Each structure stands twice: as structure tokens, then as C-alpha cells.
Amino acid sequence: MTVQDQTPEREDELDPSEIHNVLRNDRRRRAIQHLRESDGPIDVDTLAEHIASVETGESPPPRDVRKSVYVSLHQTHLPKLDDLEIVDYDQRDQQLELRDRAEEVEVYMEVVSEDDISWSTYYFGVGLLGLLTLLAVRLNLLFVSSFGVEFWSWYFLVLFTLSATYHAYSEQKQQVLGL
Incomplete structure (x- = not known):
């Protein structure tokens, strides 16, 4: 594969390295997955609770884990997804929603989901x-x-x-x- 093969076909497409960077983090993958399964916008608290439940296997998850997930989402993962225009993240209202560009990343997530076999x-x-x-x-x-x-x-x-x-x-x- 040449460098030319790795460049996006359109200028507004995500670079393969950006997609890889997004998908290599479990919390970002889980955030995209949960947003895909939601009907419309959700708030960061709901997303943090969901991810903390998945990570701990407890419902409701322990408060300290939920807080840790919330902080990492708010400070790192959601701004990154917002910068790449994968999600629309309103930090003031704490609301987020998938954008059309998320489909570019979801294609790679659907190849073999976490709970599936090849x-x-x-x-x-x-x-x-x-x-x-x-x-x-x-x-x-x-x-x-x-x-x-x-x-x-x-x-x-x-x-x-x-x-x-x-x-x-x-x-x-x-x-x-x-x-």
C-alpha cells in the first residue's frame, strides 16, 4: 500500500491514522456505539454511567468509576471526537450527538464487533x-x-x-x- 492509497478520497474524509487513533481507545469506541444505539442526543452523565457499567459489570457502577469515566470523557475523548467532527459535543449543555462523519468510523467497528466472532x-x-x-x-x-x-x-x-x-x-x- 502506498502513501497515496492511504490518503482519503475526499478532502473532508478522515485520514486512516485518525480513524485508527479513535478506535484504539475502548471508551471512544463505546461512546460511539452507545450514541449509535441512542435515539437522539444524550448527556455526558448518561454516557459516563453506561460506559462505567460496561467497564465494571455493575449497575449502577461505583461512583468513583463513574466520576473517572466522566472526567476522561469530558476532558479527553469527547473533545477529540468533536474536533474530528464525529460527534457534536456541546460542553456548556453537556449534550452530545453523532454526526454524519461517524459513519466513516463505524464501518471499521462493524467488521467484527466486540461480542462477535470473525x-x-x-x-x-x-x-x-x-x-x-x-x-x-x-x-x-x-x-x-x-x-x-x-x-x-x-x-x-x-x-x-x-x-x-x-x-x-x-x-x-x-x-x-x-x-
């Missing part, structure tokens, strides 16, 4: 499960041997085919939507 991991898992199942049939283990090799071979062939079809469909849908 397609390659999925296919590897299905393949490994298929091999172990066929091995169990050959060795007459568990209940799987009662169905026979032919049944399990067809089962995993159909599973792979349906998975690949869905994978291709979802990839095509993302391309059509410009994601």
Missing part, C-alpha cells in the same frame, strides 16, 4: 466440530454414531453451504449499502 473463526469451528463428530461416529462414541457417517456428512455440508450463502449475502448487502 467468519474465519466461525468456519474453523464448524469444520472442527464436523471432524470431531465424524471421528466420534467412526469410534462409536456417544449418541452420534446412531445417525451414521452419511447423515453427519450431509448435515455439515448443508451447514457450510447455508453459512457461506448467508456470509455472501451479508457481504453483498454491506457493499450495496456502502459500508
